[in-house]
Amino acid sequence: MIDPPPPHWLSLPEPGAACAVIAEIAQAHDGSLGQAHAYIDCAARAGAHAVKFQTHIASAESTAAEPWRVKFSKQDATRYDYWRRMEFSPEQWAGLKTHADEMGLIFLSSPFSGEAVELLRRLDMAAWKVASGELTNLPMIREMTRDGRPIMLSSGMSPLSEIDAAVEVVRAAGSPFATFQCTTRYPSPPEAIGLNVLDELRARYGSAVGLSDHSGTIYPALAASAAHAIEIVEVHLTMTRELFGPDVVASVTPAELRQIVDGTRFIDRMRAAPLDKSTLDPSVAGMRDIFLKSVVAARDLKAGSVVTREDLGLKKPGAGIPAAEVDTLVGRRLAHDVTRDAALKHEDFSAS
Structure with missing residues (x-):
């Protein structure tokens, strides 16, 4: 096992830094606070550097007219009902943050409304993560920049022009940022991963770059780390592929997350130690x-x-x-x- 200390996230990893691995929990807890805490333990055991949730406040982000992406739930009549069931109270979110801190994990959660931003701000998170569907929500991104914390921008639903606009808001505020290649397909097939975009994002914005992967495999994370020297990998985590939920097919298991962590550490060490074949080792x-x-x-x-x-x-x-x-x-x-x-x-x- 190769487990260096977690990166210092008061400023995002600089380009060329060792790759950090985020375990994305999202709604894998299915509204169960106990399961949410169990996922923190699971991510820590697998060696992740950070654990990320999604903070939904149904009345602030959605209406009853919101359609289902996939009609998977047998107990929620509408998508709005589902978001309500995914809510935790401010005290419960604080408990999750404390648990992550105790396990040596960086706690992150993507907000989906201004109210969620305020709730998470009170938790003193190390950084903000903007979900792909919120990249054009420039007022919310502008509100995130108010405290100067680093911001990670996911791009799964946006062309470059929309990424440009979000980056402009962040740069104007002087906040450190990273840009993520993301394909919002669950699961993402190999031809949709877009590893080439990583180099384009780095060249265009001069920022650290990340891959938010929905393939449900270990391969894109390791390929991106080896070929493109990315600074951050984010993958969905599921306890087992037998579980219920819309993201299970796009998630990795704990054993696979461990492989990603160990693999990226191994790759970082390889890249940091070039050999001179002109002389004898x-x-x-x-x-x-x-x-x-x-x-x-x-x-x-x-x-x-x-x-x-x-x-x-x-x-x-x-x-x-x-x-x-x-x-x-x-x-x-x-x-x-x-x-x-x-x-x-x-x-x-x-x-x-």
Whole structure:
């Protein structure tokens, strides 16, 4: 296991920093406060650096006319009813934040209304995360910038022009920010992940970049970390794929989250330690004699013999004349008797 300290999120990771992993809980708790707390423990055990929820206040963000994205619920007549069932009280949110702090996790939650912003502000969160569906809610983003905390912008439902507008609001306020490539498809197929966008976002905004992945696999996170040196990965977490909920098919299991955490740490260490192949790696110098081959006598040879190629073999260990020099020995005369399999040395040959 490779578990460095969590990143310092009072300012977002700088471009090129080690990758932080966010476990997105969203509505996986299905309105159960106990389950929400259980997910914090689960994310911590899996090695995540941060845990992220979504803070919904139905009356502030929705109406009864809101349609279902997927009609999955057997107990909620409308989408509005579902949001109401997902609500926690301010005291309950404070309890979740305290629990995350105790587990060494950064607590995050995406607000979906101005009222949710105010509720979360009282929790003294380290950073804000703007959900894809809220990227065009510039008044809410402007309100988030009021306390100068870092802001993470997800882009799953927006073209560059809308990302530009959100970034302009954040930059005008002087808030640190990161931009996320996100594909709002549950689950996202490989051809919809858009890893190329990560480099475009970094070049366009000069910010740290992240991948908010909905593939339900470990592959995009690891590929993005290796090929694009991203600073943040966000993946949905489910206790098991047998659970109920609209995001289960787009989520990773605890064991898979552990693989993402360990994989990104491993990749960070690889990227931070480039090798110079123009010189010998000191760590393998002691193994050369064991693995490399030397020139040996292929049979017993008498002093005065002129060596032919058939007289010479190549065998381990590599403490004698290197195998690469075998042809330079052909035609030379032996200075003394040599037994079969003896590693030849330059002093075994006459000077002339």
